[in-house]
Amino acid sequence: MMNIPKGKYRPYPKIELPDRKWPDNTITKAPIWCSVDLRDGNQALINPMDMNKKLELFALLLKLGFKEIEVGFPSASKIEFDFLRKLVDDNLIPDDVTIQVLVQAREHLIAKTFEALEGVKKATVHLYNSTSIAQRKIVFGKSQEEIIELALEGVDLVKKYEANHNGEIFLEYSPESFTGTELDFAARISNKVTARWGINKNRKVIINLPATVEMATPNIYADQIEWMSRHLDNRENVIISTHTHNDRGTSIAATELALLAGADRVEGTLLSNGERTGNVDIITIALNMTSQGIDTGLDFSNINEVVKVVETCTELPTHPRHPYVGELVYTAFSGSHQDAINKGLAYQQSKEDPFWEVPYLPIDPADVGRTYESIIRINSQSGKGGVAYILEHNYGYQLPKAMHPEIGRAVQTLSDEKGRELEPDEILEVFKNTYFNIEEHISFIDFTLSSDNGTSTCTLTYKYDDSVITSQGEGNGPIDACKNALMKKYKNDFSIKSYSEHSCGDKSTAKAVAYIEIQSKEILSCFGVGADNDITIASIKAMFCALNRAFKPNS
Template sequence: MKNIPAGKYRPYPKIDLPNRKWPNNTITKAPKWCSVDLRDGNQALINPMNMDKKLELFSLLLKIGFKEIEVGFPSASKIEFDFLRRLVNDKLIPDDVTIQVLVQAREHLIAKTFEALKGVKKATIHLYNSTSTAQRKMVFKKSKEEIIALALEGVDLVKKYEKKHDGEIFLEYSPESFTGTELEFAAKISNAVTARWGISDKRKVIINLPATVEMSTPNVYADQVEWMSEHLDNRENVIISTHTHNDRGTSVAATELALLAGADRVEGTLLSNGERTGNVDIITLALNMTTQGVESNLDFSNVNEVIDVVERCTEIKTHVRHPYVGELVYTAFSGSHQDAINKGLAHRKASKEVFWEVPYLPIDPEDVGRSYESIIRINSQSGKGGVAYILEKNFGYQLPKAMHPEIGKLVQNVSDKKGQELSSEEILKIFEDNYFHVKEHISLTDFTVSSVKGISKCTLTYIYNGKEITVEGEGNGPVDACKDALMKNYKNDFIINSYYEHSYGNQSSAKAIAYIEIQTKDTLSCFGVGADNDIATASVKALFCALNRTFH
């Protein structure tokens, strides 16, 4: 880039971890999930949530299945204090849910926090202070020893007020800006905190390793987590938690690699709301696990409801391409994609295979509350298969494959002229205009057919060149008999290439739909479509449609 002086940026240093194990690991179970939507997410909003929105979002988080929810910073904000008291007083916290609150290592803040927690059966006190080299040097101007003393002071204060609290208290410690902290110092301060707390199998501690600012590639963060896992005292009683932000756009990958590296717990938000580029998106993480056959323990079977609530509470619209939940993520415009999806769905239906395997669809849309109807949408980039899919799925017309290019071209011409996506109703209109409302140079008036010893005999009445003509013919079927009768007076020569039929509508009022493909000396292929209660009449109507479309 222009005008950037040499040395202004430098590569993130490598981690000395020659025998790293995480690249060979696999995620086989869900982590402990902690939603920070009501705290980290809320503080990043242009218009922070009011009480009603907080309650609505809290209810959604419970419905999804979160067992750990960070509800705010009650010592720093009246509305967050009042919100926690509302949860307690209205008995809105289930017995199996742990409420988490954030606080700094100051006695008056910790005292206020415990006041807000009165009556909470299970609570995590999330204690933090920044440990990064940049913040120590530029913001706090404190030595490493002073930073450790600050953290230990916070632990002592939590222990002091814990004695007066009627309920379980868990400790979480975050060396904030962990990714900008020397690993040796991060381990030293974390071990000091767990020792001061009195860590044991009955008194586990959450050590949260936040990528407060995403500063490196995801593999480096995984190295950091694995290194910490190997250097934390009483590791079996430490719950390593991640809290990644998306400054480099790789928070999901960083979190997944961290889980491979030994992390036990994930903090994040729904739809990636958070400071700057956002926190890691728990929906994406959870559904990534689902696609790998791993039970996430979170319920996203109705993503439309999740989107509605989150958008209403945060006043932030979801990008149409957001993984799994965006408006267009189950939609294909490309012709080749549409064709592959259509064939994949048809194969799945025919094979009755349990394993989900459909091209371009990593997850079954129905599993997240979406429908197949929106998978294929039509614009100027769309192909023949997509149009046929829309007509069959939405309207019941099972077009023969040989007809797909013809209808695809008709729809694409309209889309090109409009310069925009076409709705399914617009596609249906194009189909009906071209096959049911054709300008006629020859019109069917009446048709009767009988069969004698395998030979079909017909009486055909039609109008041609302004004259009504009645004529008889015979052949090896109704269509062949009709053609025999027609050619006694009709001057345009043609041959019939193919014929298809299917029923249309419910059983009590089903119609027959027929498709006939003809060929002339000038046209290799042209289709006609006919519909009638009688299949023989539908077939003849299809033939007349093809003739009118070919010799118009």
């Protein structure tokens, strides 16, 4: 960007707040949540929502637990007016929910707004006018005093129509483009508004301080919130609200730091829908709090449903890496990540303490209605732990750890060939082709076994070099006896390095699965797998599998 003229952009000025307190604070409780999906979110859509979509999204917001919902700008368009009337006429607003409407400081707009509000029991009238230096200079050509007078005219008009409204009316005032406004002016106009409204403990006012345009790092916004908190009159009766946009990509951090700095309320949308780069995502903020043990009062236990409804209503896709909700956020491709997750899940299940301690997963996917089946997926970057996880959790094969590299290499070879992620059934196919569907130079046929005084005697029948051979051997167990019987005719010397077994499947149909690792002078390690209703036969099959893999003809 060498062609940008010097001085075109300037650093945001530092906030003089040497005794700032917010860096030492901790978020300990959830804020008041206000969804603005139906207004801010809707106005940012290529295809604004129709009545049915608005109703569907409103129902979702109620289900999630929102108690404050901005439903629109009823004086600005017929559909927004009709939507609010639909909510009222069909008695769709619960008694414990406050709806919010947006309006500018003009009498005909405020009159129309109160017409739409007729019959609403609790409503917040959100009055705003832009206060920033740039807006005053470029858009309105007005002085600070003229901007204050405009805001106060709006307050007077709301009070005028409030007097004839049969229900509770709350005032919210936004010095719009707050982040581009001088702090002393933002405080002055806000204090003028609250004084004109008649603020007291029974008549609190929401002062919304929007990052209409995100202009600096999140710590600057936190400084602004703390500065305002110190300079607002009747602070105990003021509800400081945030409304952050994502122009710099840091709306989440800005909102969280603002809460440290004293903000009481958060306006935002689901999945960050909003003008330009979007509003702050309430899902992410809330689940960030959940991960810290804070009860948010919002229910995101079925996040797939939330995503489906929002995508349907907004016609906007969700990025697969979107925090907490994206298709891939509980997925690990890296081998080391897969191994750590696998171990973490096993550890979590083995302990009584519910504290969540699974590496790479900040929350339990089950808490948001996601399942573990999709956590680990396999591609050419994946490792042995991920393959073992898929085989165990999808198909019941509990591979010994020493076997993981061997099957991992086989799966990675196929993934390299296909140049894509492998599905679980493809991984199972690799496993079966590697250990069950193999070319045999020696084949197990039958055996009998007897035991006397701790010594096992095996009579083994097998096919080798196109001949059927029966031989007998003794040992300290069935596998040792079978090996000794085999070695009377078999030319490849080997030893058994490790052995493990487990049952696989439901109790009524379970099979025994055995894993045997062999070694020889030429081969350090080679595994075989066998499965049968009888554990001894499964073990013998595993040994023959290992031999066929290790000593292939002409190898």
